[in-house]
Amino acid sequence: MSQRWSNLLVWAGTIAFIVLVSKAAWAGNPVNGTSLTNLVVLALPVAGIIAMSATGLVVVYTTTGVFNFAQGAIGMFLAYVDWELTVAHGLPQAVALPLVVLVIAPLLGIGLDRAIMRHLQGKQLVVQLMVTVGLLFAFVGLANMIWNQNNAHSMPQLFAGKGFHIGDVLLTWHRFITIMVAVALAIGLRILLVRTRIGIAMRAVVDNRDLAALEGARSSVLSSFAWALGCSVAALAGILIAPETADMSTTTLTFLILTAFAAAVVGRLRSLPLTYLGAIILALATQWMASFLRFSDRWTNVPDALPTIMLFIVLLLLPRAEVQFARIGQIRRVERVSSVRDTAIGLAAFVAFMAILTLFLSSSDPTNTNRLALGMCTALLALSLVPLTGWAGQVSLAPLAFAGIGAVAYTRLGGAHGSVWAVFLAALVTIPVGALFAFPAMRLQGLYLALATLAFAAMVEEVFYTQPFAVGPGERPVARLHLLGIDFSSPKSFLILVTVVFGLCGVGVVALRRSPFGRRLVALRDSEAASVTVGVNILETKLAVFALSAGIAGFAGAFYAMSFGTLNNAQGFQMIAGLPVVLALVIGGVGFVAGALFAGVFGFVTLFVQDNWHISLWIALFYLAPGLAVLGIIQNPSGAVVPIGEGFARLLPWRKDAKQEYEEMTAAAAEPEVGELGLERPFAESDVLLVDRELGISNDVPRPVAAARSS
Amino acid sequence: MGLLEIDEVSVQFGGLLAVDDASISVPEGCVTGLIGPNGAGKTTLFNVITGLQAPSGGRVRLDGADITRRRPYRRARLGIARTFQRLEAFGSLTARENVLVALEMRRRWAKSRYDSGKIAAELLERVGAAQVADKRVDSLPTGSARLVELARALATDPKVLLLDEPSSGLDEQETDALGVLLHELTADGLAVLLVEHDMPLVMEACTHISVLDFGRIIAEGTPAEIQADPSVQRAYLGTAKSAS
Numbered sequence: 028m029s030q031r032w033s034n035l036l037v038w039a040g041t042i043a044f045i046v047l048v049s050k051a052a053w054a055g056n057p058v059n060g061t062s063l064t065n066l067v068v069l070a071l072p073v074a075g076i077i078a079m080s081a082t083g084l085v086v087v088y089t090t091t092g093v094f095n096f097a098q099g100a101i102g103m104f105l106a107y108v109d110w111e112l113t114v115a116h117g118l119p120q121a122v123a124l125p126l127v128v129l130v131i132a133p134l135l136g137i138g139l140d141r142a143i144m145r146h147l148q149g150k151q152l153v154v155q156l157m158v159t160v161g162l163l164f165a166f167v168g169l170a171n172m173i174w175n176q177n178n179a180h181s182m183p184q185l186f187a188g189k190g191f192h193i194g195d196v197l198l199t200w201h202r203f204i205t206i207m208v209a210v211a212l213a214i215g216l217r218i219l220l221v222r223t224r225i226g227i228a229m230r231a232v233v234d235n236r237d238l239a240a241l242e243g244a245r246s247s248v249l250s251s252f253a254w255a256l257g258c259s260v261a262a263l264a265g266i267l268i269a270p271e272t273a274d275m276s277t278t279t280l281t282f283l284i285l286t287a288f289a290a291a292v293v294g295r296l297r298s299l300p301l302t303y304l305g306a307i308i309l310a311l312a313t314q315w316m317a318s319f320l321r322f323s324d325r326w327t328n329v330p331d332a333l334p335t336i337m338l339f340i341v342l343l344l345l346p347r348a349e350v351q352f353a354r355i356g357q358i359r360r361v362e363r364v365s366s367v368r369d370t371a372i373g374l375a376a377f378v379a380f381m382a383i384l385t386l387f388l389s390s391s392d393p394t395n396t397n398r399l400a401l402g403m404c405t406a407l408l409a410l411s412l413v414p415l416t417g418w419a420g421q422v423s424l425a426p427l428a429f430a431g432i433g434a435v436a437y438t439r440l441g442g443a444h445g446s447v448w449a450v451f452l453a454a455l456v457t458i459p460v461g462a463l464f465a466f467p468a469m470r471l472q473g474l475y476l477a478l479a480t481l482a483f484a485a486m487v488e489e490v491f492y493t494q495p496f497a498v499g500p501g502e503r504p505v506a507r508l509h510l511l512g513i514d515f516s517s518p519k520s521f522l523i524l525v526t527v528v529f530g531l532c533g534v535g536v537v538a539l540r541r542s543p544f545g546r547r548l549v550a551l552r553d554s555e556a557a558s559v560t561v562g563v564n565i566l567e568t569k570l571a572v573f574a575l576s577a578g579i580a581g582f583a584g585a586f587y588a589m590s591f592g593t594l595n596n597a598q599g600f601q602m603i604a605g606l607p608v609v610l611a612l613v614i615g616g617v618g619f620v621a622g623a624l625f626a627g628v629f630g631f632v633t634l635f636v637q638d639n640w641h642i643s644l645w646i647a648l649f650y651l652a653p654g655l656a657v658l659g660i661i662q663n664p665s666g667a668v669v670p671i672g673e674g675f676a677r678l679l680p681w682r683k684d685a686k687q688e689y690e691e692m693t694a695a696a697a698e699p700e701v702g703e704l705g706l707e708r709p710f711a712e713s714d715v716l717l718v719d720r721e722l723g724i725s726n727d728v729p730r731p732v733a734a735a736r737s738s
Numbered sequence: 739m740g741l742l743e744i745d746e747v748s749v750q751f752g753g754l755l756a757v758d759d760a761s762i763s764v765p766e767g768c769v770t771g772l773i774g775p776n777g778a779g780k781t782t783l784f785n786v787i788t789g790l791q792a793p794s795g796g797r798v799r800l801d802g803a804d805i806t807r808r809r810p811y812r813r814a815r816l817g818i819a820r821t822f823q824r825l826e827a828f829g830s831l832t833a834r835e836n837v838l839v840a841l842e843m844r845r846r847w848a849k850s851r852y853d854s855g856k857i858a859a860e861l862l863e864r865v866g867a868a869q870v871a872d873k874r875v876d877s878l879p880t881g882s883a884r885l886v887e888l889a890r891a892l893a894t895d896p897k898v899l900l901l902d903e904p905s906s907g908l909d910e911q912e913t914d915a916l917g918v919l920l921h922e923l924t925a926d927g928l929a930v931l932l933v934e935h936d937m938p939l940v941m942e943a944c945t946h947i948s949v950l951d952f953g954r955i956i957a958e959g960t961p962a963e964i965q966a967d968p969s970v971q972r973a974y975l976g977t978a979k980s981a982s
Contacts, residue, residue, distance in 0.1 A: 543838070550831065557827065559790070
């Protein structure tokens with residue numbers, strides 16, 4: 028479909044959506060000068076906050092290439108620091124605010140850049156994203172640990188909530204200042220980017236990172252500066268929005284950033300004026316819904332979904348991505364593809380291990396058995412991403428949404444009495460939904476696709492489960508499977524069942540990787556341009572892999588539903604709950620079946636910790652653990668299962684070659700530290716080879732370094 | 739008329755005319771050379787032929803059929819194969835798997851079944867990359883990776899082969915072997931379009947050469963004619979000489 032027609036379609040759909048929703052939900056309030064003025068006065072401060080948050084995202088993304096999910100969490104954390112200084116220690120805001128925004132925030136930004144972010148360049152997109160997601164959880168955990176959430180926190184507005192009236196609405200000085208700060212930020216950034224040396228360098232990086240580096244833009248200085256600026260802006264937004272929330276909930280403040288995604292994407296993650304425009308449109312639309320529309324029953328959550336609906340629409344309007352040239356060796360991965368036989372033996376051993384383990388689990392108290400079963404469901408769900416994200420390189424943040432659809436399908440299509448067919452129907456229902464994603468995936472590359480899946484997950488959460496045909500209000504009972512005359516309703520037998528299902532799917536997935544289709548997926552990821560020139564049909568391949576992934580996720584969803592026992596509309600499948608699954612898979616290793624198993628174990632351990640230690644420190648650790656794991660990802664971007672597997676294989680008498688194989692594998696994937704070549708350190712022989720390789724001129728005879736330097 | 743006809747193709751990037759009204763005919767059974775200074779538009783022209791870049795004007799014909807609007811994978815299936823100036827091998831697959839991906843695509847529309855493993859081994863042998871068959875391609879030296887790309891292109895069983903600087907990264911011996919291979923391929927009836935900076939190789943292998951400069955074809959002819967052409971020497975050979 029041509030660009031023009033598809034854009035026309037999206038616009039028509041959007042307008043139809045707006046008209047239909049407005050008509051159906053019309054609250055009957057009069058639309059006149061006063062009510063519209065009120066709308067604008069209420070919307071502008073919100074627009075200011077959204078614009079600030081989005082600006083932070085854009086500045087960091089354009090300069091460093093990292094899309095920072097933790098932007099909101101950083102703002103939340105720094106707002107709490109400001110709270111500590113003002114409310115707890117009585118410092119006047121006039122001192123505390125500049126201190127936090129201009130000193131503490133930039134220091135935090137520089138620290139983050141040096142410790143973590145700088146090491147993300149050239150890593151897989153999913154790894155980059157999950158490191159910032161891990162950071163998000165870490166900041167929430169840290170804040171919960173320091174500022175006990177059982178006590179109420181609140182921050183007073185600036186000037187104690189005084190203000191002036193415009194029409195009927197009181198515009199507090201606080202909100203007025205919010206608008207002014209957003210405007211000042213826009214002007215300040217404009218001057219920075221156009222008039223100053225560092226700003227011009229930042230813009231140069233936007234246009235071409237490699238070229239800017241060659242022209243002497245010092246990327247390390249730039250990225251530290253961008254992170255410092257990003258954190259300052261986050262702090263501003265956090266401190267200004269905190270008094271507007273009821274109780275400074277750490278999670279509310281953190282996830283406000285999701286509203287900024289749509290605005291940032293309007294600016295295509297680079298244009299600040301368009302980002303501001305996006306923020307204003309979003310704020311006006313939100314306020315329009317609040318002022319003139321009423322949503323009830325199954326549509327209650329539509330206003331909450333608005334930012335993600337807008338994000339989805341804007342993504343669909345982006346111009347079609349060009350065929351991607353990859354160039355060999357840009358991203359290096361450790362990937363060991365086990366043989367189908369080895370995988371089958373390994374997974375059979377795991378099933379046996381689990382069966383023996385059940386002998387030691389308590390029969391009277393099934394809590395741990397149920398947790399283990401839920402962990403195996405998580406493993407099965409994570410497995411759905413191994414072909415899609417691990418091999419085909421398509422980042423999906425919506426596996427849990429597909430599982431949710433599968434869970435609903437199972438429950439409504441026979442799962443209430445444990446029909447076997449319902450399990451397969453669950454997969455069958457999700458497959459076409461997943462396949463539909465291949466179409467946006469043809470237009471959107473990388474990050475944009477990831478954001479589209481995130482928006483999809485949010486929309487499913489807000490408007491799907493509440494529908495009467497799905498779950499609706501109240502609870503729906505779910506029965507566990509009857510199969511071949513066996514009733515799997517007891518916790519232990521169910522655990523074994525899920526483990527066996529995971530084992531079978533795991534072997535199937537490895538067999539797939541070894542098949543022509545699996546090779547084609549990896550080929551597509553490694554070089555789209557080369558794939559099409561050998562005759563690979565990208566659409567067909569993406570359709571297949573999205574369908575496959577959704578099918579496995581839907582399958583997993585059926586087992587989730589059985590594991591839960593009942594289904595209600597808010598339970599278990601929220602967009603946010605999906606992120607830790609992806610995170611755990613990335614920590615384990617996104618290209619490995621064992622990585623999916625790792626995610627399952629990770630899920631079990633967090634459930635165990637969460638339920639067993641009711642001390643705030645440990646609950647905080649529940650968040651902090653994934654945050655700390657971030658550091659592990661940087662050490663080992665291919666996944667924890669690589670060294671774990673090697674350690675395990677060494678114990679096996681017939682795998683004497685394991686150590687050597689591991690060393691060869693990691694050496695092949697080792698990335699040369701380019702850093703500030705020529706500025707911080709001289710060229711080494713390996714650098715000469717690297718440059719030659721990049722330019723494609725190497726004869727692969729290592730030239731003497733001295734000769735290379737003197738010429 | 740050539741098997742592959744590039745007919746008054748133009749490509750515009752913003753204000754820049756990267757390819758300006760270029761026409762080239764690539765007949766079967768011989769090597770056609772395409773030379774020109776860096777940035778002349780050679781790779782852009784390759785992208786137009788393979789469908790990775792839409793031209794702003796002109797036509798591409800294969801066997802008389804207009805393929806200007808065909809999707810890239812369709813053109814591959816019609817028999818156009820290429821290698822890339824900057825490597826585009828499937829880095830995390832082995833050399834053998836790289837070739838297999840292409841072979842398996844072919845198998846899907848070929849009528850008879852055949853042993854792709856055996857053919858892959860033969861192709862790697864033919865281009866001289868047999869000894870690296872089971873190595874991951876991103877761990878290979880540039881030269882070997884180029885040979886793998888060549889084997890992968892041949893695996894699609896092409897009618898037209900576009901080679902974008904195949905000799906860069908190869909040592910002298912390998913370059914000679916490449917020259918021999920080109921002769922073998924054309925003897926089998928393949929049409930080859932060769933972009934190359936190695937002048938001895940070009941002059942030796944090509945029967946006909948087009949010279950591209952700033953997107954325009956400034957000269958065409960036999961190697962001898964091209965070498966004698968003063969405008970070519972000005973645009974290309976002359977500057978190359980003074981630079982080296």
